[in-house]
Amino acid sequence: MQSLTDLKDNISFDDFKAEVLNDYKIAVQSRECSLLGRREVLTGKAKFGIFGDGKEVPQLAMAKAFKKGDWRSGYYRDQTFMMAIGELTVEQFFAGLYANTNLELEPMSAGRQMGGHFVTHSIDENGNWKDLTKQYNSSADISPTAGQMPRLLGLAQASKVFKELKDINAKRFSVNGNEVAWGTIGNASTSEGLFFETINAAGVLQVPMVTSIWDDEYGISVHAKYQTTKENISEILKGFQRDKTHKGFEILRVKGWDYANLIETYQEASIIAREEHVPVLIHVTELTQPQGHSTSGSHERYKSGERLQWESAHDCNKKMREWIIESGIATNETLTDIERTIKREVKQSKTKAWNTFLAPIKKEQKEIIDLLEKLAKTNTNGVFISKLKDTLAAINEPTRKDILSNARKAIRYTIGETSEESTKLKKWINKNIKEQQPEFSSHLFCETDRSALNVSEVKPIFDDASELVDGRIIIRDNFDTIFNKYPETLIFGEDTGNIGDVNQGLEGLQAKYGELRVADTGIREATIIGQGIGMALRGLRPIAEIQYLDYVLYALHVISDDLATLHYRTKGRQKAPLIIRTRGHRLEGIWHSGSQMGGLLNLIRGVLVLVPRNMTKAAGFYNTLLEGDDPALVVECLNGYRLKERRPNNMGNFKTPIGVVETLKEGTDITLVSYGSTLRLVEQAAKELLSVGIDAEVIDIQSLIPFDIHHDIVKSIAKTNRVMVIDEDVPGGASAYILDKILNTQNAFQYLDGSPKTLSAKPHRPAYGNDGDYFSKPSVEDIFEAVYEVMHELSPSDFPKLR
Numbered sequence: 011m012q013s014l015t016d017l018k019d020n021i022s023f024d025d026f027k028a029e030v031l032n033d034y035k036i037a038v039q040s041r042e043c044s045l046l047g048r049r050e051v052l053t054g055k056a057k058f059g060i061f062g063d064g065k066e067v068p069q070l071a072m073a074k075a076f077k078k079g080d081w082r083s084g085y086y087r088d089q090t091f092m093m094a095i096g097e098l099t100v101e102q103f104f105a106g107l108y109a110n111t112n113l114e115l116e117p118m119s120a121g122r123q124m125g126g127h128f129v130t131h132s133i134d135e136n137g138n139w140k141d142l143t144k145q146y147n148s149s150a151d152i153s154p155t156a157g158q159m160p161r162l163l164g165l166a167q168a169s170k171v172f173k174e175l176k177d178i179n180a181k182r183f184s185v186n187g188n189e190v191a192w193g194t195i196g197n198a199s200t201s202e203g204l205f206f207e208t209i210n211a212a213g214v215l216q217v218p219m220v221t222s223i224w225d226d227e228y229g230i231s232v233h234a235k236y237q238t239t240k241e242n243i244s245e246i247l248k249g250f251q252r253d254k255t256h257k258g259f260e261i262l263r264v265k266g267w268d269y270a271n272l273i274e275t276y277q278e279a280s281i282i283a284r285e286e287h288v289p290v291l292i293h294v295t296e297l298t299q300p301q302g303h304s305t306s307g308s309h310e311r312y313k314s315g316e317r318l319q320w321e322s323a324h325d326c327n328k329k330m331r332e333w334i335i336e337s338g339i340a341t342n343e344t345l346t347d348i349e350r351t352i353k354r355e356v357k358q359s360k361t362k363a364w365n366t367f368l369a370p371i372k373k374e375q376k377e378i379i380d381l382l383e384k385l386a387k388t389n390t391n392g393v394f395i396s397k398l399k400d401t402l403a404a405i406n407e408p409t410r411k412d413i414l415s416n417a418r419k420a421i422r423y424t425i426g427e428t429s430e431e432s433t434k435l436k437k438w439i440n441k442n443i444k445e446q447q448p449e450f451s452s453h454l455f456c457e458t459d460r461s462a463l464n465v466s467e468v469k470p471i472f473d474d475a476s477e478l479v480d481g482r483i484i485i486r487d488n489f490d491t492i493f494n495k496y497p498e499t500l501i502f503g504e505d506t507g508n509i510g511d512v513n514q515g516l517e518g519l520q521a522k523y524g525e526l527r528v529a530d531t532g533i534r535e536a537t538i539i540g541q542g543i544g545m546a547l548r549g550l551r552p553i554a555e556i557q558y559l560d561y562v563l564y565a566l567h568v569i570s571d572d573l574a575t576l577h578y579r580t581k582g583r584q585k586a587p588l589i590i591r592t593r594g595h596r597l598e599g600i601w602h603s604g605s606q607m608g609g610l611l612n613l614i615r616g617v618l619v620l621v622p623r624n625m626t627k628a629a630g631f632y633n634t635l636l637e638g639d640d641p642a643l644v645v646e647c648l649n650g651y652r653l654k655e656r657r658p659n660n661m662g663n664f665k666t667p668i669g670v671v672e673t674l675k676e677g678t679d680i681t682l683v684s685y686g687s688t689l690r691l692v693e694q695a696a697k698e699l700l701s702v703g704i705d706a707e708v709i710d711i712q713s714l715i716p717f718d719i720h721h722d723i724v725k726s727i728a729k730t731n732r733v734m735v736i737d738e739d740v741p742g743g744a745s746a747y748i749l750d751k752i753l754n755t756q757n758a759f760q761y762l763d764g765s766p767k768t769l770s771a772k773p774h775r776p777a778y779g780n781d782g783d784y785f786s787k788p789s790v791e792d793i794f795e796a797v798y799e800v801m802h803e804l805s806p807s808d809f810p811k812l813r
Contacts, residue, residue, distance in 0.1 A: 745768040
């Protein structure tokens with residue numbers, strides 16, 4: 011696409027007019043979608059709506075500067091941009107509004123996100139990368155305000171990596187690092203910490219990132235004076251402006267209704283970011299929001315009459331229309347004809363999208379009505395079944411919930427029956443649920459042969475010459491092999507580079523592989539994860555290091571809302587196989603206790619959670635993950651770096667299987683289940699229990715998500731008939747998750763002779779020091795006594811009360 015100056019200089023006036031009028035058509039089309047979209051919500055056809063009205067013209071300018079290979083990380087008002095680059099049709103816009111689950115008809119998320127969340131497909135149905143250099147790219151949007159910013163940083167940094175590291179195979183991902191990452195955000199959302207953290211990091215890293223701030227002076231109902239110091243985000247960011255002696259940002263300002271200047275501004279931003287790898291911030295002011303924030307309310311409630319009048323006069327579409335007429339590009343009559351034609355076309359596309367969405371549901375409705383009618387004729391409760399049938403038949407525009415709800419209620423009237431009619435109804439219900447449930451639940455994890463669960467175990471190899479070394483040496487040497495084997499792999503985090511991480515697990519590797527591949531970062535956990543997500547989206551294999559498990563909380567929003575949902579919310583059409591490396595377990599002190607596991611397990615479904623008991627197991631997990639496409643959190647044992655382990659001979663090649671438990675000690679009396687550093691205490695307690703005649707089986711979970719995919723724990727319980735889960739998390743945390751899996755997924759209750767037990771930490775963070783740990787988390791004595799008590803309840807005579 012060309013700038014306004016290029017158009018004037020290089021093509022005829024007729025072609026120039028055609029280009030401008032085409033832009034205007036897109037703006038009008040987008041606005042009409044917003045207007046009709048709101049009506050569809052208010053009439054009940056759609057659930058909720060947030061639209062891009064008032065932001066059309068600056069998005070046209072952004073689209074002209076956007077090139078194939080570039081990436082967008084935006085927010086939920088960028089529909090005009092997506093239409094301008096040819097990645098969103100009117101029918102697709104309305105299919106998204108109606109939550110159509112057909113990915114071909116609704117390619118943005120197959121109905122999994124509300125309208126306004128946009129994406130392009132980076133991988134095919136088999137998980138293979140497309141050629142991202144030959145298409146326009148949009149990372150999958152999320153709703154949380156400013157949540158798109160951390161990922162934007164990584165998308166931009168990938169260009170720097172591809173530009174500077176020549177041994178990476180960039181085919182399909184980059185052309186000499188010339189791609190720009192374009193971000194968009196509303197002015198009010200710049201108040202979020204994620205915005206400031208990203209802006210600061212981008213200035214430090216000097217990456218080709220262009221951030222547009224759409225400024226309409228409001229954040230829902232709250233005016234900018236309550237949002238931003240000086241009511242002006244670019245004013246307070248002046249300190250980031252680069253100068254002759256300091257690197258930083260280029261900050262540009264432009265009015266959102268000024269079509270000509272917008273195009274020039276975006277072309278300038280593109281050149282600076284693309285050619286100089288300097289981040290650019292564009293503050294787009296004097297924008298409006300004609301329909302207010304969303305369909306949940308009206309902006310007339312909080313905007314003054316004067317403001318509403320100003321917005322009417324400065325509507326960007328209206329101002330563009332005036333400019334077209336004043337410039338002699340088209341007459342009022344010509345534009346009126348264009349507007350009428352587009353209104354008619356958008357309405358037709360809306361109707362087509364609705365009918366396409368409704369047709370298969372209506373077909374299912376008819377099928378159930380016919381089945382219920384036949385069932386009613388033969389059933390003693392026919393009058394009640396007929397009532398359900400009539401209720402369903404009266405719904406002109408049914409949902410699948412309407413259909414299944416009435417069908418399942420009808421089944422209640424056939425309990426104990428085996429008639430042909432009831433059998434057909436049951437089969438229809440079961441078949442429908444089986445077919446429909448994946449439309450809403452699939453692709454939480456990778457479902458292709460690139461799933462990490464498909465990577466076979468390769469055991470570490472030892473011989474008589476295998477030396478006994480600190481655990482950190484195994485991690486270090488394994489990473490050394492990884493970086494040599496996979497040029498696209500890089501690691502970054504606080505203290506990760508120069509000193510080789512705080513526990514020396516990367517000692518000397520920065521000197522060997524360079525500051526870009528083994529990198530230090532600032533103290534900014536959210537954007538460390540964002541870097542990883544963005545680079546993983548572009549085909550790199552990043553390992554983002556969070557110094558301690560507790561610090562993951564600073565990045566939890568990004569992991570939970572973005573990384574964990576990415577594959578799901580694109581129905582398998584984008585992937586970000588980021589590995590998050592951290593350390594925790596059995597620490598002293600409130601802030602380094604590593605006891606957030608229960609929260610993490612419930613907040614980051616979609617990310618593998620791996621808890622190796624030693625560094626050999628941890629290294630094996632890294633080797634496994636790099637052969638798969640799933641994102642993962644690996645929690646190394648902090649107190650294991652100085653413990654001695656035998657160094658494997660097949661460094662970099664041994665693989666720890668994911669979702670597979672390991673039995674460390676066979677036993678017959680009780681099954682003890684644990685993981686991480688606590689496992690060493692369990693093993694010690696099991697040895698001591700033998701002295702009182704209790705033979706415990708000890709199982710290392712190894713992988714919390716996924717959990718024991720072969721159901722080996724229940725096989726152990728079938729032998730011992732008793733189970734205890736020992737965990738250092740707070741009560742009701744990870745132990746509750748583990749027990750739920752054992753009882754409800756593995757159905758272990760049938761084998762138990764007594765109540766299943768959990769032994770966890772106290773309901774507070776650990777106090778400082780050795781005694782703090784002893785009195786806060788399960789000790790060897792706690793485990794011994796808890797197991798002894800179970801055996802005492804079973805047989806008081808054989809196991810008299812201990813105390």
